[in-house]
Amino acid sequence: xxxxxxxxxxxxxxxxxxxxxxxxxxxxxxxxxxxxxxxxxxxxxxxxxxxxxxxxxxxxxxxxxxxxxxxxxxxxxxxxxxxxxxxxxxxxxxxxxxxxxxxxxxxxxxxxxxxxxxxxxxxxxxxxxxxxxxxxxxxxxxxxxxxxxxxxxxxxxxxxxxxxxxxxxxxxxxxxxxxxxxxxxxxxxxxxxxxxxxxxxxxxxxxxxxxxxxxxxxxxxxxxxxxxxxxxxxxxxxxxxxxxxxxxxxxxxxxxxxxxxxxxxxxxxxxxxxxxxxxxxxxxxxxxxxxxxxxxxxxxxxxxxxxxxxxxxxxxxxxxxxxxxxxxxxxxxxxxxxxxxxxxxxxxxxxxxxxxxxxxxxxxxxxxxxxxxxxxxxxxxxxxxxxxxxxxxxxxxxxxxxxxxxxxxxxxxxxxxxxxxxxxxxxxxxxxxxxxxxxxxxxxxxxxxxxxxxxxxxxxxxxx
Ligand SMILES: Cc1cc2nc3c(=O)[nH]c(=O)nc-3n(C[C@H](O)[C@H](O)[C@H](O)COP(=O)(O)OP(=O)(O)OC[C@H]3O[C@@H](n4cnc5c(N)ncnc54)[C@H](O)[C@@H]3O)c2cc1C
Numbered sequence: 001x002x003x004x005x006x007x008x009x010x011x012x013x014x015x016x017x018x019x020x021x022x023x024x025x026x027x028x029x030x031x032x033x034x035x036x037x038x039x040x041x042x043x044x045x046x047x048x049x050x051x052x053x054x055x056x057x058x059x060x061x062x063x064x065x066x067x068x069x070x071x072x073x074x075x076x077x078x079x080x081x082x083x084x085x086x087x088x089x090x091x092x093x094x095x096x097x098x099x100x101x102x103x104x105x106x107x108x109x110x111x112x113x114x115x116x117x118x119x120x121x122x123x124x125x126x127x128x129x130x131x132x133x134x135x136x137x138x139x140x141x142x143x144x145x146x147x148x149x150x151x152x153x154x155x156x157x158x159x160x161x162x163x164x165x166x167x168x169x170x171x172x173x174x175x176x177x178x179x180x181x182x183x184x185x186x187x188x189x190x191x192x193x194x195x196x197x198x199x200x201x202x203x204x205x206x207x208x209x210x211x212x213x214x215x216x217x218x219x220x221x222x223x224x225x226x227x228x229x230x231x232x233x234x235x236x237x238x239x240x241x242x243x244x245x246x247x248x249x250x251x252x253x254x255x256x257x258x259x260x261x262x263x264x265x266x267x268x269x270x271x272x273x274x275x276x277x278x279x280x281x282x283x284x285x286x287x288x289x290x291x292x293x294x295x296x297x298x299x300x301x302x303x304x305x306x307x308x309x310x311x312x313x314x315x316x317x318x319x320x321x322x323x324x325x326x327x328x329x330x331x332x333x334x335x336x337x338x339x340x341x342x343x344x345x346x347x348x349x350x351x352x353x354x355x356x357x358x359x360x361x362x363x364x365x366x367x368x369x370x371x372x373x374x375x376x377x378x379x380x381x382x383x384x385x386x387x388x389x390x391x392x393x394x395x396x397x398x399x400x401x402x403x404x405x406x407x408x409x410x411x412x413x414x415x416x417x418x419x420x421x422x423x424x425x426x427x428x429x430x431x432x433x434x435x436x437x438x439x440x441x442x443x444x445x446x447x448x449x450x451x452x453x454x455x456x457x458x459x460x461x462x463x464x
Pocket of ligand 1: 011012042111140141142307308309310317
């Protein structure tokens with residue numbers, strides 16, 4: 001039998017593409033080398049981290065219940081139960097993906113796929129080898145944690161996002177190398193669970209892809225909440241001791257400091273999984289290990305598409321992987337599809353306070369020659385934020401002066417990752433600042449702050 005589409009990898013990119021292929025009536029198979037479906041995002045990424053972050057949010061309230069008018073005697077964090085909850089959420093959703101495959105008549109093939117060229121794929125599993133034939137292939141093999149040269153992760157001392165999610169207890173001290181989304185999310189989780197956290201970042205600021213003011217606000221809040229963040233710092237000479245990890249840090253002021261942690265998380269980025277996939281048997285081109293694709297996700301090999309973290313040029317995010325998967329399948333099925341607009345991709349970092357952003361930062365907009373007008377509104381002026389006891393942060397709108405085009409929106413504060421949805425929709429609909437100024441926002445809500453920030457592009461916010 002020859003399939004219409006075979007998807008390799010069951011992450012958010014791969015499984016969503018397989019569902020869509022099934023919906024279009026294409027004869028589809030999904031190949032996955034792990035025992036469970038869901039990829040990085042579901043098994044060791046987005047979902048388990050957000051489960052822990054949710055518990056950290058709840059635990060925050062329990063640390064000072066009197067502030068809410070509630071008396072609780074001696075609340076305890078039962079970490080094994082926290083992990084149990086996280087594991088149940090992951091299992092439930094992995095089973096959900098299996099159900100979706102059955103519902104959409106997608107054949108699931110368990111094993112490791114290797115491209116043989118043309119439409120042939122070799123699949124190796126415990127039960128042997130088989131060759132699958134297909135008209136189209138969607139490569140969605142994702143990414144894995146980058147390691148520092150000479151280091152190997154282990155379950156006990158030097159950790160990646162995989163090992164840290166299964167630590168049996170909260171460490172007393174945690175060092176984190178890298179202040180990108182993964183590093184700062186784990187910092188936010190373990191600090192609130194009681195670990196003493198130190199973050200070392202080589203670049204001059206935390207969350208370096210975000211607007212500079214957002215980085216500053218996160219660093220300020222981290223400091224206030226006891227997280228030591230050293231930017232412009234280099235970690236070297238990392239040593240495993242019997243029960244700890246030591247390293248030498250050169251700080252931004254040139255001082256050297258010896259540091260020792262019970263555990264060290266290495267969060268220095270993700271590398272695409274292209275080794276051993278058989279790309280050498282195809283005409284697909286690579287760019288520093290990432291697969292090069294056109295706007296319909298086509299590689300240079302006819303019938304071979306690539307999506308998600310393995311692809312060059314788009315950010316490594318679950319919703320980007322999904323969007324790319326749907327574009328590829330739409331193109332295969334001959335449906336009208338709209339290629340991704342790089343400036344309309346929301347980026348979310350689930351720290352406390354959270355971050356949600358879309359479009360150009362102020363610096364990027366100025367560098368591109370726009371005449372920029374900025375509107376800002378602090379959550380201190382928002383009554384729902386007061387009710388939630390979550391006053392940190394602001395909404396910042398970056399607009400073009402003459403026509404009020406929305407160039408970017410940058411939010412740090414409560415539920416920022418939810419609030420950014422309004423900004424993405426506004427930009428997608430090509431709404432102007434004026435349209436958003438007269439858009440009615442319900443009261444009392446946190447998203448009123450978004451409306452206020454749009455008004456403040458013209459100095460017209462009410463509540464500050
Ligand atoms: C700690 C952490 C937190 C994150 N949080 C977020 C978040 O909150 N929001 C967000 O948008 N993004 C988040 N991300 C990023 C997100 O997880 C990735 O962008 C997303 O998983 C990419 O999806 P994908 O489909 O490209 O690949 P993946 O999810 O990596 O899935 C690839 C799949 O392919 C399989 N595979 C690989 N090679 C083969 C082969 N040869 N044969 C068969 N199967 C194979 C793998 O086993 C895997 O299951 C996070 C990442 C991490 C590490």
